[in-house]
Amino acid sequence: MYANSADTAQELEVVLVKAGRTKIRYPATLLADDGTRVSVRAPWAGEGVRDFGFVRFEPGDVFTEHYWRDRWYAVKEVRAGDGTLKGWYCDVTRPAVRSGAELVVEDLDLDLWVSADGTDVLRLDEDEFAASGLAERDPGAAAFARSALDELEALARAEGLAGRL
Template identity: 80%
Template sequence: MSVNSADRPARLDVVLVKAGRTKITYPAELLADDGTRVTVRAPWAGAGVRDFGFVRFEPGDVFTEHYWRDRWYAVKEVRTAAGTLKGHYCDVTRPAELSAGRLVVEDLDLDLWVSADGTDVRRLDEDEFAASGLVAADPGAAAAATSALDELDALAREGGIATLLT
């Protein structure tokens, strides 16, 4: 779905919040908003290269990011500048909120990486999640977060992450 009549994507700021503080804010193009899912595209917003060992995010990479207002995760399709799919980076988050040109997403530490060919599925940052104190501070959110990670993991292992994006 196009978001404006000129077929030129609108711009907005993606605001990633972690532990009550803004972790990063970056500009993105709003590609679609169907009322439930918001899709944006943005270049790699990190400073320099981030090498995880199993994937490198670097200047020139393009992220097509899918956020839901009713789900506890976001799925980011990562491609090189030349368009080659690197894989999908999935963040466990509270449901996204879009208003006044800002898409605000609260990161809950849990992540999942799925390689382009789907053979490498990795649960990430479970130690950070355990140390975050969310289980004690907000048991409902913690349960929703772990359930979201389990759902993403199962979809990835069944080859279905891409089905979320159609």
């Protein structure tokens, strides 16, 4: 069930957890929750500009974020303040958990960037993932995480992410 007009303005707080600690929390507007996927929209929640070299996140950017209760990733469409598509930032995560007005997502370090035109598909933070110790602490979760990154990359290369959301 998609959010009806009464739900459209509902605010959620997105809570990103990493290694057992809250990494960031920020308000987001609920766009839809069909029981499997939760979609929200939020302004760039970081402080100032974050320049990754291949993309800059900055005040005014708008993120349309898709989280799943049955998938090990989240996909975030990133647009500049003027509406220009920058691309998609994908986080490998445990499945999302929504409890009331809070959406909790555990970041597992692996990420994927897909440029707006789909020509650049970059696997990110594989060194952080290896250093995290997840493979030793929770081999099953580590296997799901690696599989999720492979799935995201295959989707991005085969048909693009825009058509999959």
